[in-house]
Amino acid sequence: MDKLIPIGADKIFALVGISKNSGKTSVLNAILQAFPQYRWAVLSTGIDGEELDALFQTPKPQVALAKGSLFVCDEESLKGGGSGIRLLQRFEDVGRILYIARAERDIKVRITGPASVSSQRNIIRILQKEGADKVLVDGALDRKSIALDEGIDALILCIGASFGNIESIKEEIRRLIIMRDIPLFEGSCYLKRRFAASNELLRQLSGRWFKSGIKSILGDGDALQELFAEELESLYLPTALTDAVFENHQTQLRHLKSLVIRHPQNLQLSLTNLNKLMRITHVQSLIPFKIKAFAINSTAIGAAQPAADEYRREIRDSFPELRFIDIMEV
Known part of the structure; x- marks a missing residue:
């Protein structure tokens, strides 16, 4: 202190x-x-x-x-x-x-x-x-x-x-x-402001970010499957990622260039699954812990x-x- x-x-x-x-x-x-x-x-x-x-x-x-x-x-x-x-x-x-x-x-x-x-x-x-x-x-x-x-x-x-x-x-x-040690998102000031204002998932395709129309990935497995079918480059997640969702979609998450979260507390994962996530994709956070x-x-x-x-x-x-x-x- x-x-x-x-x-x-x-x-x-x-x-x-x-x-x-x-x-x-x-x-x-x-x-x-x-x-x-x-x-x-x-x-x-x-x-x-x-x-x-x-x-x-x-x-x-x-x-x-x-x-x-x-x-x-x-x-x-x-x-x-x-x-x-x-x-x-x-x-x-x-x-x-x-x-x-x-x-x-x-x-x-x-x-x-x-x-x-x-x-x-x-x-x-x-x-x-x-x-x-x-x-x-x-x-x-x-x-x-x-x-x-x-x-x-x-x-x-x-x-x-x-x-x-x-x-x-x-x-x-x-x-x-x-x-605590998750690195900060490295995007432009414009993207940071856009992400901070968004209450829905954003997806990156061919270097550009688009709205997804999805506000939560809890209990909406079909919408998430459709999203991953687009061969995403990166994903912005302003909502929680739980163990159940991670275990159902870790194969798709593995192919992401990066996963951007609003805050590290969005990762409502066990230590085992958190370690897996950190190994399979590059995680960045909009707000530091x-x-x-x-x-x-x-x-x-x-x-x-x-x-x-x-x-x-x-x-x-x-x-x-x-x-x-x-x-x-x-």
Whole structure:
């Protein structure tokens, strides 16, 4: 973190986890405490900092903000805040009333944020206009979260023991590292803009890109077969590629010059199938997977509790090239 956070060009950070209860709020609090020289703004793509886990009713850390910090909250978050919270703006989001607020003293709060990526982008711009030096987003690895938006400068990946056994966790880390390292699309600025605006598959024939009329390859095997019958050179995929689709069409994918995806998270593939895909065609991504730091949490909620020292040692020994932040040590 000491090398990541102070980088001047990096203003917007997103915390994401591979499972629920991965320790994101603990990492968020550690960052806020370690870098008090910045005026921070925080928001969530869900609700974070609640006192109890909604499912398991186990205690959870609240978000600890220093005086002057900015945050997004709802009516429930304001209870008990009193004079410690100053409301700056009020807005409605999908039937909810949300607020942009400032901490008038050191406080512990619950944070939230708007539901859509476009609204999350807008809120970040407002927070920056209100004076935030840097923004922390408690996000998620899904398409409805700004965590995967190209406007995010850095992702901090939290790896919790709640995900599963140690072998499944190591497999997931390997999968995410492969996706992180997928090269960016090398096309022109015009093509990048065209791809970003497209919600349907685009196909390349004789060096030119054309619309396909297909918006999803899930459950539409006939349309995909017709598409591959055209002897494609390359394909742009703005939607998910699942194991089932890959296994049905890997022969055709093998003949592509390149497969361009919107974001590496479009590849909803097992580690085995992801490795196969990377071997049989040249994969490029329109948006980079900006994982720049890793944090591990040995506490498992709702799953078998591993031995903390063994869990940390096993992960660190398996990935000696990576530096893992230990949530228990922050």
